[in-house]
Amino acid sequence: MPTLRNGNLSALPLREFVLEGFRGGVEIQALLFAVFLVLYVVTVLGNIAMIVVITLDARLHSPMYFFLKNLSFLDLCYSSVIAPNALANFLSPKAISFGGCATQLFFFALLVTTEGLLLGVMAYDRFMAICSPLQYPVTMCPATCVRLVLGAYCGGCLNSIIETSLTFQLPFCSSNRIDHFFCDVPPLLRLACANTALNELVMFGICGFIIVGTTLVVLVSYGYIAVTILRMRSGSGRHKLFSTCGSHLTAVSLFYGTVFVMYAQPGAVGSMEQGKVVSVFYTLVIPMLNPLIYSLRNKDVKDALRRLGQVHSQAQDGVP
Secondary structure, eight states, X not given: OOOEETTEEOSSOOOEEEEOXXXXXXXXXXXXXXXXXXXXXXHHHHHHHHHHHHXXXXXXXXXXXXXXXXXXXXXXXXXXXXXXXXXXXXHSOOEEEHHHHHHHHHXXXXXXXXXXXXXXXXXXXXXXXXXXXXXXXXXTOXXXXXXXXXXXXXXXXXXXXHHHHHHHTSOBOSOSEESSSSOOHHHHHHXXXXXXHHHHHHHHHHHHHHHHHXXXXXXXXXXXXXXXXXXXXXXXXXXXXXXXXXXXXXXXXXXXXXXXXXXXXXXXXXXXXXHHHHHHIIIIIHHHHHHXXXXXXXXXXXXXXXXXXXXXXXXXXXXX
C-alpha cells in the first residue's frame, strides 16, 4: 500500500483504488442502491428474454434478429461489468485492485465499442434487406453475418487494448480515490500525475472516428431506406418498415448521443458529476430500454412472445 505523507499519497505505485461513487448520506446511498438494483434486474430479465425468444422462435432466425440477439448479449454483459460492483459499493465502499480496475475498464471498453459498431452493422443489414431484397439472402448469408459480428468484436478489442494500455501506463501518485462508480478513462486521467494530453487526444480521436464513421453508415443507409419506403405503394408495408427502422434509429440515437457527451467532445473529462449521470444512462438505462424498444415496436417479436406464451400455457394445462 502507498504511504501517506502530509495527507497525500507518496509517489509509490498504487496497488488499489477506491471508487467513491455518488455523494450523499446513508439515505441517498440506499435510494441509489434501489434504483440501480431495479434497473439492473429489468436489464437482465429483458435481455435474457430477447435472447431466449429469438433463439426458440424459428421465424426469428434471420440476419436482423441474429444481430439483435447479439445486441442483447452485449447489453447484458456490459451492464453486468458495472452494476454488481456498483451495488456492492453502495452498501459498503470497498477498494478495487489495480488489476481489477484495469480488467473492468478493458471489458467495459470492449463491449461498449462493439455495441457501437454493431449498431452500424444493423443499419447496413436494414439497407440491404429493404433496398436490395433480391441480393439480400446472398449478401447477408449466415457466414457474412458471423464475420460482421466478429469484426465488431475485433474493433472493440482493439480500442479496448489501446485505451486500457494508455491509461494504466500513466503514474497514479496524487490519490487512489476515483470520483466515479466504476473504472473509466476520464476519472482515471484526473488521478494521473503526468501529462494526459495524449490520452485525451487518443480518446477523442478514436471515439470521434467510431461515432462519425458509424453515424455516416447509419445516415447513408437510412437515407436510401427512406427513399425506397416512400416509393412503396403499400401503406401497411411502409408502416411495418418505418416501425422496424424506427426502433433501430431510437436505439442508435440514445447510444451515440450519450457516448458523444461523455467521450467524443473536447473537455469531456471536465465534469465528473455530469459524467456519472451520463454513465448511468448508457451503462444501465439504455441496456434496459433496448429490449423494450425492439419488442414494443416490433410486431414479429410481439407475435413470437405471444406464441411462446401460448405454448407455455398449453404445457401447463397438459394440452399436447
